[in-house]
Amino acid sequence: MEPLFLCPLPPLDRNADQTLAVQLYRALLAAIRAGDLPGRLPSSRAAAKVLGVARNTVNAAYDLLAAEGAIAIRRGAAPTILSPAAPRPTPAARNDLPRLSGRGRAIASLGEDRDRPGPMAPGQPDPDLFPRDLWARLLRRAARLTSGAALGYRHYAGLPALRETLARRLAADRGMVVTADQILITPGAQASLTLLAMTLGDPGETALIEDPGYSGAKAAFRTAGLALHPLPVDTDGADCGQAPAARLIYLTPANQYPLGTRLSLARRAAVLAHARRHDAVIIEDDYDSEFLWHGRPIAAFQPEAPERIVTIGTAAKALAPGLRLGWIVAPPGLAPALAAAQRTLGLAANVHAQSALAALIEDGRYRAHLSRIAATYGERGRAFARALRAIPGVEVAEPSGGVQLAIRLTPGTEARAHTALIKAGFAPAALSTFCIGSGQEGLVAGFGDATPERIADFSAVLARALSC
Amino acid sequence: MEPLFLCPLPPLDRNADQTLAVQLYRALLAAIRAGDLPGRLPSSRAAAKVLGVARNTVNAAYDLLAAEGAIAIRRGAAPTILSPAAPRPTPAARNDLPRLSGRGRAIASLGEDRDRPGPMAPGQPDPDLFPRDLWARLLRRAARLTSGAALGYRHYAGLPALRETLARRLAADRGMVVTADQILITPGAQASLTLLAMTLGDPGETALIEDPGYSGAKAAFRTAGLALHPLPVDTDGADCGQAPAARLIYLTPANQYPLGTRLSLARRAAVLAHARRHDAVIIEDDYDSEFLWHGRPIAAFQPEAPERIVTIGTAAKALAPGLRLGWIVAPPGLAPALAAAQRTLGLAANVHAQSALAALIEDGRYRAHLSRIAATYGERGRAFARALRAIPGVEVAEPSGGVQLAIRLTPGTEARAHTALIKAGFAPAALSTFCIGSGQEGLVAGFGDATPERIADFSAVLARALSC
Numbered sequence: 001m002e003p004l005f006l007c008p009l010p011p012l013d014r015n016a017d018q019t020l021a022v023q024l025y026r027a028l029l030a031a032i033r034a035g036d037l038p039g040r041l042p043s044s045r046a047a048a049k050v051l052g053v054a055r056n057t058v059n060a061a062y063d064l065l066a067a068e069g070a071i072a073i074r075r076g077a078a079p080t081i082l083s084p085a086a087p088r089p090t091p092a093a094r095n096d097l098p099r100l101s102g103r104g105r106a107i108a109s110l111g112e113d114r115d116r117p118g119p120m121a122p123g124q125p126d127p128d129l130f131p132r133d134l135w136a137r138l139l140r141r142a143a144r145l146t147s148g149a150a151l152g153y154r155h156y157a158g159l160p161a162l163r164e165t166l167a168r169r170l171a172a173d174r175g176m177v178v179t180a181d182q183i184l185i186t187p188g189a190q191a192s193l194t195l196l197a198m199t200l201g202d203p204g205e206t207a208l209i210e211d212p213g214y215s216g217a218k219a220a221f222r223t224a225g226l227a228l229h230p231l232p233v234d235t236d237g238a239d240c241g242q243a244p245a246a247r248l249i250y251l252t253p254a255n256q257y258p259l260g261t262r263l264s265l266a267r268r269a270a271v272l273a274h275a276r277r278h279d280a281v282i283i284e285d286d287y288d289s290e291f292l293w294h295g296r297p298i299a300a301f302q303p304e305a306p307e308r309i310v311t312i313g314t315a316a317k318a319l320a321p322g323l324r325l326g327w328i329v330a331p332p333g334l335a336p337a338l339a340a341a342q343r344t345l346g347l348a349a350n351v352h353a354q355s356a357l358a359a360l361i362e363d364g365r366y367r368a369h370l371s372r373i374a375a376t377y378g379e380r381g382r383a384f385a386r387a388l389r390a391i392p393g394v395e396v397a398e399p400s401g402g403v404q405l406a407i408r409l410t411p412g413t414e415a416r417a418h419t420a421l422i423k424a425g426f427a428p429a430a431l432s433t434f435c436i437g438s439g440q441e442g443l444v445a446g447f448g449d450a451t452p453e454r455i456a457d458f459s460a461v462l463a464r465a466l467s468c
Numbered sequence: 469m470e471p472l473f474l475c476p477l478p479p480l481d482r483n484a485d486q487t488l489a490v491q492l493y494r495a496l497l498a499a500i501r502a503g504d505l506p507g508r509l510p511s512s513r514a515a516a517k518v519l520g521v522a523r524n525t526v527n528a529a530y531d532l533l534a535a536e537g538a539i540a541i542r543r544g545a546a547p548t549i550l551s552p553a554a555p556r557p558t559p560a561a562r563n564d565l566p567r568l569s570g571r572g573r574a575i576a577s578l579g580e581d582r583d584r585p586g587p588m589a590p591g592q593p594d595p596d597l598f599p600r601d602l603w604a605r606l607l608r609r610a611a612r613l614t615s616g617a618a619l620g621y622r623h624y625a626g627l628p629a630l631r632e633t634l635a636r637r638l639a640a641d642r643g644m645v646v647t648a649d650q651i652l653i654t655p656g657a658q659a660s661l662t663l664l665a666m667t668l669g670d671p672g673e674t675a676l677i678e679d680p681g682y683s684g685a686k687a688a689f690r691t692a693g694l695a696l697h698p699l700p701v702d703t704d705g706a707d708c709g710q711a712p713a714a715r716l717i718y719l720t721p722a723n724q725y726p727l728g729t730r731l732s733l734a735r736r737a738a739v740l741a742h743a744r745r746h747d748a749v750i751i752e753d754d755y756d757s758e759f760l761w762h763g764r765p766i767a768a769f770q771p772e773a774p775e776r777i778v779t780i781g782t783a784a785k786a787l788a789p790g791l792r793l794g795w796i797v798a799p800p801g802l803a804p805a806l807a808a809a810q811r812t813l814g815l816a817a818n819v820h821a822q823s824a825l826a827a828l829i830e831d832g833r834y835r836a837h838l839s840r841i842a843a844t845y846g847e848r849g850r851a852f853a854r855a856l857r858a859i860p861g862v863e864v865a866e867p868s869g870g871v872q873l874a875i876r877l878t879p880g881t882e883a884r885a886h887t888a889l890i891k892a893g894f895a896p897a898a899l900s901t902f903c904i905g906s907g908q909e910g911l912v913a914g915f916g917d918a919t920p921e922r923i924a925d926f927s928a929v930l931a932r933a934l935s936c
Binding site: 018026029032033067068069070082098099100101102103104105107108109110111112117124125127128130132133135136137139140141142143144146147148149150151152153154155172173175186187188189190191192193194198199200201202203205216219220223236247262264265266279280281299304307308320321322323324325331333334337338339340341342343344345346347348349350351352353 | 486494497500501535536537538550565566567568569570571572573575576577578579580585592593595596598600601603604605607608609610611612614615616617618619620621622623640641643654655656657658659660661662666667668669670671673684687688691704715730732733734747748749767772775776788789790791792793799801802805806807808809810811812813814815816817818819820821
């Protein structure tokens, strides 16, 4: 008497995507693992009869089980179950689930606070300004034309076409001293910061950072185990007069994030002298200088010391964050090593998006797009600033770029202003959260999505909160 | 007498992309920085005359310089130069250029050896099998239809459409226990490994890894400061019988890289028991199980302990590396924290590629594509194995998947075989380089690009080298 299946098997489905043999294999494997089957399986003939399938189907399933090491098949005998059932986890073991490591928890907590979505959140470009149809055509063309080499691993640091056109553009429009082989294409500014933080500093070394300053940069440096030292920011930008020796100096020279000031020439010279004295690398985050809309074409910091300044840029604000496209301009001596490290960390960008951006820049439409969105953001930003300035207790500098505004508030009022706006459905950030140590009070609010109605609502809520 | 420009300025170009004002601003700024100008600039009237441009042009350039903090403008007086010239770096300072940190050099050196391109290099899919036109249509559609939210930062861990269809596919085709919220989309397997290594282990903790094993995983663990401990691999896969306590266990259960064996059920049970005993996380790298072509639909390891096994996958082999698309299936308890950490590290994938992949999977064409390429790679792999087996001193297992083959050689012959093939223009890897400590000898050669001619040439070179 042959053994029969002693456990219920799930019904086989002739219309399923998988063949009957695969379904049977899966069902038997699950039963074996669960310890639900005795020491042997029925012969393929018996099983086929019971299951109402062809004998070949059963044989195929048994072959799969044998290949898995779950059963042994000998000619003329019923297959023997070989593998012990997986030990059933005890309830205690089930509860003792793996967790992130200490470092992992820190890295995760640094990511939790970032970019809460919602109206008037800082750093959010307007998706309606993304040139959807044009990009669709460029992508289609890119997908058709991208070479086999580019589809592979070869151009991990970026497509040559994009690196070349970007180098020309950065030289022409930002005065940068750059050739294609100094450029690395990454999946965005945050990935660039990860790469630089992990490779330019060792754990325990110091990074200087503007205060208030960009939380994404702080998160990257902390993740890399670097100690942060704040640089105070005034109307001339960051001041490194009292700064200690450091390995890295992170700056947003063209449009300080989040205050919107620019680094004066004198301060640039001071930063450079400090960097040279301590052999530090300067990271220039050029995050939105592409569409500063004050009629001020700002010279990048990089040309003042191309051997020591690493500049990062992104297409997130000019086009869309979802493209996950950023770039690094590295000193010639650093670029090859950074490219190798980029490989280790897996920080590469999609080739079709790269190819589309190259085409957009090359034929001049990128520049035209930048002018268009700069005009729109300029209107929104100025309208927002006007409305805010009418509120007592509020101080706002004339915005000159970006898609957000720093709003200074009288000490003691930040918390209630922020709470009221969040309750009203807006998503500004509290200025103090951009600070290390003693915070300045205020709000950082986006205007990428600012309509006249939103501006009026936001201002009304803020005015009411401050008048309490 | 008004001051005149005392230094040569570059000629202004009326046909350039930048306005004359911007060109003049740039030229003056460079001259000020270089210390080439005296204390004052000529009046705008005088300068306009000398330069042959409109006075408004000069005024605009001066305004830019004033905004930069480089000069002070007072009504009726010649502008005063404010900023000190940047200190000219001494030759010594110029040579003292910044370098990568110690950790940075290590990370870079781990990336230098990887994926040397060339014929028959391991891990290289055939770009000619990429469905170029279909992908072009899907991308165009994706670019047109992707929502504003998806273009922003909101779906940083992956588009909901892709996470959902991928979860269904992995459940149906790989038997995995997974819902959309357990899935994170990343820019590829290496990025996934970086994320997991940085968050699941603390520096100094131990990761177990197959030996020989995947160098990308080793690089990620070393970058995260983890200690590696080798697990010997035999025909049943990795053996953790002698393994120490560990925080992470990295495995390629479906198709061991690079040996091509699969992890037997008994070994799976042993690994799981080891992981439970030490509260370790298992990383299952499912890198090419999607197109194993041995007629063996392999069950993933993950369903045996979905609370403890993290599975990573990639579209690099099935479609193309250049898409930079990978995924992580995390236990439900870990997924939200991993998504937050993904944000900190900047490891996000392009949304249009995600959307195109979702469409491809959803309508069944992905599965059809997998069948097609599995058939092609199967033919190439079997032909390659046949040719190699005819060579004395060579041992090759029947390939069952992937796009590369492990070739075992008699001890003492690896170096000369490898050298001869590299000299002949091929790019196989030496098997010993996949090993920690005492190496096994052999080659790992790709057949993604194998034509009958290449197979014949490769085999002839190898046979000649071994017969020396």
